[in-house]
Structure formats: C-alpha cells, structure tokens
Amino acid sequence: MKKLLIRSACIGTIMSLLTACGIEEHPKNVEFPDNVSVTPEPEPEVPEEFSEVTVTSLKALANFPIGVAVPESLLTDTAHQDVVIQHFSQLTSENDMKMDAMHPSETTFNFAKADALLSFAEANNLTVHGHVLVWHNQIPDWMRNFSGDTNAWVAMMENHVTTIATKYAGRLETWDVVNEAFNEDGSYRGSAAGDDSVWYTNIGESFIPKAFTAARAADPDVDLYYNDYNLIWNSDKLDGVIQMVNDMQADGVPIDGIGFQSHITVNSPDISTIKAQMQKVVDIRPKIKLKITELDVRMNNEGDAALTTFTAARAEVQKQYYFDIVEAYLDIVPEDQRGGITVWGTNDGGSWLQYFPVPTVEWPLLFNDDFTPKPSLQGFADALEAANLVSPDETETPAAFFNTDFETDLDSWGPRGDASVTLETTEAHAGNNSALVAGRTANWQGISKSVVGLFTADESYNVSAWVKLSDDASTVTPSMKLTLEINHGAGDGTTEYLEMTAPVTVTAGDWVALTGTYNHTISTVANSANLYVEASETTVDFYVDDISITLAE
Ligand code: XIL
Numbered sequence: 001m002k003k004l005l006i007r008s009a010c011i012g013t014i015m016s017l018l019t020a021c022g023i024e025e026h027p028k029n030v031e032f033p034d035n036v037s038v039t040p041e042p043e044p045e046v047p048e049e050f051s052e053v054t055v056t057s058l059k060a061l062a063n064f065p066i067g068v069a070v071p072e073s074l075l076t077d078t079a080h081q082d083v084v085i086q087h088f089s090q091l092t093s094e095n096d097m098k099m100d101a102m103h104p105s106e107t108t109f110n111f112a113k114a115d116a117l118l119s120f121a122e123a124n125n126l127t128v129h130g131h132v133l134v135w136h137n138q139i140p141d142w143m144r145n146f147s148g149d150t151n152a153w154v155a156m157m158e159n160h161v162t163t164i165a166t167k168y169a170g171r172l173e174t175w176d177v178v179n180e181a182f183n184e185d186g187s188y189r190g191s192a193a194g195d196d197s198v199w200y201t202n203i204g205e206s207f208i209p210k211a212f213t214a215a216r217a218a219d220p221d222v223d224l225y226y227n228d229y230n231l232i233w234n235s236d237k238l239d240g241v242i243q244m245v246n247d248m249q250a251d252g253v254p255i256d257g258i259g260f261q262s263h264i265t266v267n268s269p270d271i272s273t274i275k276a277q278m279q280k281v282v283d284i285r286p287k288i289k290l291k292i293t294e295l296d297v298r299m300n301n302e303g304d305a306a307l308t309t310f311t312a313a314r315a316e317v318q319k320q321y322y323f324d325i326v327e328a329y330l331d332i333v334p335e336d337q338r339g340g341i342t343v344w345g346t347n348d349g350g351s352w353l354q355y356f357p358v359p360t361v362e363w364p365l366l367f368n369d370d371f372t373p374k375p376s377l378q379g380f381a382d383a384l385e386a387a388n389l390v391s392p393d394e395t396e397t398p399a400a401f402f403n404t405d406f407e408t409d410l411d412s413w414g415p416r417g418d419a420s421v422t423l424e425t426t427e428a429h430a431g432n433n434s435a436l437v438a439g440r441t442a443n444w445q446g447i448s449k450s451v452v453g454l455f456t457a458d459e460s461y462n463v464s465a466w467v468k469l470s471d472d473a474s475t476v477t478p479s480m481k482l483t484l485e486i487n488h489g490a491g492d493g494t495t496e497y498l499e500m501t502a503p504v505t506v507t508a509g510d511w512v513a514l515t516g517t518y519n520h521t522i523s524t525v526a527n528s529a530n531l532y533v534e535a536s537e538t539t540v541d542f543y544v545d546d547i548s549i550t551l552a553e
Helices: 012-020 072-076 078-087 112-123 150-167 198-203 207-218 235-250 271-282 312-332 375-386 392-396
Strands: 066-070 090-093 127-134 174-179 223-228 257-260 263-265 289-298 338-343 402-404 414-416 420-424 434-438 446-450 460-469 479-487 495-499 512-519 528-535 542-551
Touching (some): 072 078, 072 112, 150 198, 174 207, 198 207, 207 223, 207 235, 257 271, 271 289, 289 312, 312 338, 312 375, 414 528, 434 446, 460 479
Parallel strands (some): 066 090, 090 127, 174 223, 257 289, 263 289
Antiparallel strands (some): 402 542, 420 434, 479 495
C-alpha cells in the first residue's frame, strides 16, 4: 500500500506557522517508499523501564566527526554545553550561519553569532561544519527582491560566498556550499513551474558550480559539500545530484562531498534502501565523501494520530533504527569517504520537529528534554563500538595520551596573546620540525592548545616538553614552564592555573626539558582548559617541541 507523505522541508498548508520559524513553502508532496506500515502500534498500557544507557562519550568511539546542530542558546546554557562537549566532536550552527542571519542587508554582514560559536568550538576542541552558503530558504528580503541581470545576480551571490568563506578560512572543517537545489524527480529546483529558487531563476544551474568555485578560492582547505533532504531514500533525486557532481568533476569544479540531511521517520526508509543510496555516492569517481548532516528520527508517522507518549517500547524501536543507520554507514562507506554523522539537535525538546511541519510532540534525538541520554544514544554508540574504530588503548583511557611532535603541523597549538606561532622547519628537538613562538609582548604570552576533557580526576600524568631560545646569542635567561589553565565557566567563573612542569631557567644555545608530574584533582567538566608554554621574559622568541603527556603508572 502506498502512502502519501510530505517529506519536504516545508509544507504549503501551514505557511502561517512556518513564517514564525523563518521557513517558506516547499511545494512538493512526494511519495514515500512502499514498505511503510501505516497501522499505529498499540500503546502498552504500563510503560516498562527504559533500557540502560552506559555511553560515556559518543565521539570517543569514532574516528570521524560526530556532530550536532546547535542553537545560539548553547552559548549561555551550561547543561547543554556539558553534553555537547562530552559526546560530540563537531558543531553545526542550526540557523546562525544561514544567508539571512549572516547578510541582513546588501552592505552589512553579521558575523557576531558565528564568531561566538566558533570561539566556543575552538575552546572546546570541536570542529565546525559550516551551514550554509547558498540556499533558497532563510534568505534575507533584500536578496529575494534583488533586481539585476544575470551578471549582477552572480556577483551578488559570489560576494556572499567569498566574504563569508574568506572570513572563516582555515577554521572550518566543511561547508555546505549549496543546499536543496534539486526537486524530488531529479530536476533542478526552479526549473519547473511552481518551484522556488531565486538562484536558479536568476542565474540558472550554473549558480551551483559558481558557488563551489568561489568557496574554494576563498578557503583552499575546507571540504565543500552539496547538501539535500530525501537523498537517503529517493533515488531519482540522488541520481540528479550525482549527475551534477559528475559534471562538476568533469569541468574541474571542486566538490568534496554530498550531505544526506536524513530527516527521517522511525523504520522508514528501510535499511536496504539507505544502503543502496549510500553505495551510489561511494561509487562516484573521483571519490567524494558522504556525510549524514542532519539526522533526526521522527516517531510520528505523518498522517497518523499524534503520539502522546514516548514509551520504553518505542524507545527500543528507535534505538535499533539508530543502530541500523550507523551500522549501514559504517558497512557501506569506506573510511576515507566518511565525512561524519551529525544529529540535528541535542535534546528532543530543542528539536525543530516540535514545531515542524506542525506543532507536535516529538522524540527524534539522542537526549531527553533534560539532557539525560536516551536508548537511541546507546544504539548509535553500539554500532560505533561494534566497528572497533578506535584502538582499545584509546577507548579505555580516552584522553590519557597526548603527544605533539610538530612534524606535520601545529596540531591545533596556537598563539596565546599577541604571540605568533608558526611551524619551524630549520630547528627541532627531534625529527625535523618544531613550533616557533615569536612576537610576544608579555610574560604570559606563548603557545597554547585547548584540552577540555583530556584529564581524568584522580589520575597522575607524566608531562614533558622541550624548549629552546630562537636566538643562540641571546643573553636573557627566562624561566619557562608548561601550565594548565582551567576555567569553570559561568557558574563561579573561577580560573585555575596549574603548573604542569616546574619552572626551569633556559639559557641560549640548547634544547631544555620541561618535566613534571601532574595530579588531576578536578572532577567537573571544565568550561575551557588550555595547556600553554610561557616565558618570564617579555619578548624572547622560542621554539617548542615534543610535548607529551602520559598516564603515570
Ligand atoms: C531548520 C532549523 O532547525 C530551524 O530552527 C529553522 O526554523 C528552520 O530550519 N534542512 C536544513 C536546515 O538544511 O537548515 C533546516 O533547519 C532543516 C531542514
């Protein structure tokens, strides 16, 4: 039996509701796969207990990004922050990097919210997936009403892409460059009457390669994605997207991945459909990555009577489906093509599905409203764990081992204060390279790295780092040390400075070891934690190499 389901990101009949959430109409109703059961499951009368969740850190089980979409309110909600830092390795801004948020008038860009999110991410060892440079939805009115010929539209779009991608160059892992440019039948959105895309209408399909080309020119290292909904089950639509990718590749236009949004309903689509769709992306040559960018699993089958409770039995069905989806991803997508898996929200209460497509109670995510973990989190984790992605050493003592030798890059070490930090290829304690710290204007300035979550309470660590003054003829003899700065955040706002190595007087000419044993006595998750090396003399430049921390036996 076939069932008509509305799977698009907006629904015409509820336009008035959606205005409030900044979304506009999507005109298409599309058919859902055949095998969807429409019989509502009977509610068990007495809900049994929810199954136990023992996951200590989802991200610790994966060797690819485990992401979560977050609202602006994350920045002031410490309960939310704790869960994000504990379980996820990547953030997507749910709304604050969209066209309307970032470009409110033709001559004004608003970077404040994105800046704040990036600072939070960087302070907490999270990478960021940029969402989104070009989309037909959530665009400012001035853009929608823009008048000009094709060239003017291209220039306007390229200016948007270039300005934002340049602003964040080097700081993002990935960008959704273009979102939702296809119809369900695989044609371009805007190519048929009633479709809606100012970009297609005013520029034609070339807006897509143009946007990718501009993004690449602005940020040479970020991975560039095409992102869309229903690709996880609609093969006509995915075929259209793959044709576009093939054409872009043939024309030398950069594209690194396809994002499957994956706003889906429990047990629908079925896993064999999901696997077949993933396989199509995996088979693209030259290879590109596949990322699940916006996963949520709605418990209400649209059209059925709305569920009023989330029972233990339903939670088990959802847990199994999360397990199956993650397992399918790991089965089908080879390691070098895994862009990661992002869930679209942290707790059920914060999910957009509470008001989209109509206000309904929903339970689509991995955490309950109060941020306690759901069985779905266990399902997700069990699939990761079964695949043994991380070596046992790393899972047992997730962050007990820390080593930077600066041989390939700065390994996320960066400047503290006004200092500059660069990779030095002419000096090394061991190997070929080290880090050069220069341009300091105060004692506390130097080189630092965020290490939130690295230390476990009541463990002792052996700490070692090597330093050398950059000027062999220098007559200054600064005292140098490695310190851990922990900030406990909004609650009490305290900052602690913990000496990881005893201060050592450094004389020019030789590499000098900084060593110490550090006992971690703090049991709370820090708001921010940074390791840093400083020098008691204000302006001296120095090299740092081979920073290592091991669990003391
Ligand atoms: C949604 C957000 O979650 C809502 O808060 C907002 O009101 C509307 O947009 N596809 C996308 C996302 O690419 O940007 C959408 O996010 C969900 C559908």
